[in-house]
Amino acid sequence: MPSVxxxxxxxxxxxxxxxxxxxxxxxxxxLDHKVSQEWSRHYPLAEGGRVEIVNGNGPIEVTAxxxxxxxxxxxxEGRAMTEARAKELLGEFKVEESATxxxxxxxxxxxxxxxxxxxxxxxxxxADARLEMTGNNNRLKASGLRGxxxxxxxxxxxELTDMHGTIDAAGVNASVSARMAEVTGPLRLESTNxxxxxxxxxxxxxxxxxxxxxxxxxxxxLTIQEGTGRRIRTIExxxxxxxxxxxxxxxxxxxxxxxK
Numbered sequence: 001m002p003s004v005x006x007x008x009x010x011x012x013x014x015x016x017x018x019x020x021x022x023x024x025x026x027x028x029x030x031l032d033h034k035v036s037q038e039w040s041r042h043y044p045l046a047e048g049g050r051v052e053i054v055n056g057n058g059p060i061e062v063t064a065x066x067x068x069x070x071x072x073x074x075x076x077e078g079r080a081m082t083e084a085r086a087k088e089l090l091g092e093f094k095v096e097e098s099a100t101x102x103x104x105x106x107x108x109x110x111x112x113x114x115x116x117x118x119x120x121x122x123x124x125x126x127a128d129a130r131l132e133m134t135g136n137n138n139r140l141k142a143s144g145l146r147g148x149x150x151x152x153x154x155x156x157x158x159e160l161t162d163m164h165g166t167i168d169a170a171g172v173n174a175s176v177s178a179r180m181a182e183v184t185g186p187l188r189l190e191s192t193n194x195x196x197x198x199x200x201x202x203x204x205x206x207x208x209x210x211x212x213x214x215x216x217x218x219x220x221x222l223t224i225q226e227g228t229g230r231r232i233r234t235i236e237x238x239x240x241x242x243x244x245x246x247x248x249x250x251x252x253x254x255x256x257x258x259x260k
Contacts, residue, residue, distance in 0.1 A: 035086040036077040039095055043070045046101040048147070050130040051123065054107035058119040059156070060133045064144035065124035070104050072123050079116040089117050127164075148185075157194075166244075175253075180204070188247045195253040198246070202259030205243030210235040213251045221259030 045051070051070055053060050065071065078089030094109040108119050120138075125131065130147040133140050138156045142149055146164040153171045160167060160178040166185035169176050176189045177197040183204040189196045195215070200206070202221050210217050212233045224237035233255075239246075248255050 032079075033081065033083040033086045034077060034079050035083060035090060036075060037090055039074040039076060041072050041097065041106070043072075043099045043104045044068060044101060045070045045104060045126060045129060047126075048128060048130070049101065049126075050103045050132065051125050052103070052105040052107075052132040053121055053123060053134070054105075055119055055121055055133075055135045055138075056108045056110060057117065057137050058108075058121070058135070059138040060121045060123070060135050060140050062123040062125060062131060062133065062142040062145070064127035064146075067126045067128070070123065070125045070129075072104075072106055072121065074106075074108075074122075075120045077118045077120075079118075093117055093119070183244055183246070186245045186247070188245075188249075190247075190249040191253055192251045193253065194250065196248050196250050196255045197258075198248060198256070199258045199260055200246075203240060204259075205240045206238075206246045207242050207244070208235060208237045208239055208246045208248075208257070210246075210248040210255050210257065211250075212253065212255050215250055215252065215254035217255045217257070219257045219259075222257065 045068060047067070074095060076090055076093055078086040080086040080089060092111045096107045096109055098105045110117060127144055127146045131142060131145060132150045135153045135156060139159065140151050140153050140156065141159045143161040148166045149160060149163065151158045151169040153174050155173045157175045158169050158171050158177065160169065163178060163180050164182055164184060167178055167187045167189070169178065169188070170190040171194055173193045174191055175194045176191045178187065178189060179199040183200055183206050189198060208224065217233045217235055222239060224235060224239070
């Protein structure tokens, strides 16, 4: 055992990991020192272009802005046991970017495993552009968009508000919510170990398919056919004569659907 602990200590020292070892246990991790810096870019984007944001640890927030341009601001925050180590963390971080008139992609890349590094993105993009955002350990938010939105997250909620276009959103250990100003095309919301909340105009025309394993389905403000099942709840119904597909799937969670 002593040789194993010595190896752990040596590895921790060489990698600069922010841990303490006491009485044979790894404990008392203290990340009291914080250093931050800002990264920003301004890109042109053609009508109907695509914006892709990938964040390994932190939130992404997207709002609608002027046509033809994309503005991205990232705030990098390193936390470690010492200020010097926190600064080193920022140096071990990279933002990969690629940009054409049709597709802007920004992704975070980290080259070590010690300490804690959080990155928060704020994006302003044309309302009619397509959005893809992928995140971990924090919130994904978007509002006021008309183009297609794809959102995937692990350990953090997805919150979409004032949406006008098509949506494909999924989460693990995450809640997924969408508030639609109108229903113009297919919507897919899926969650494992979370909940789904959908709000649509009560006059919206759609084909609703909702399925929940180990959770209830509640519907308010809409006229639907009665759901079936107990442990596995299912609702299939045409809303106002039918229209685009609305597909809702949750495992270990509940689904709420509201007509406003």
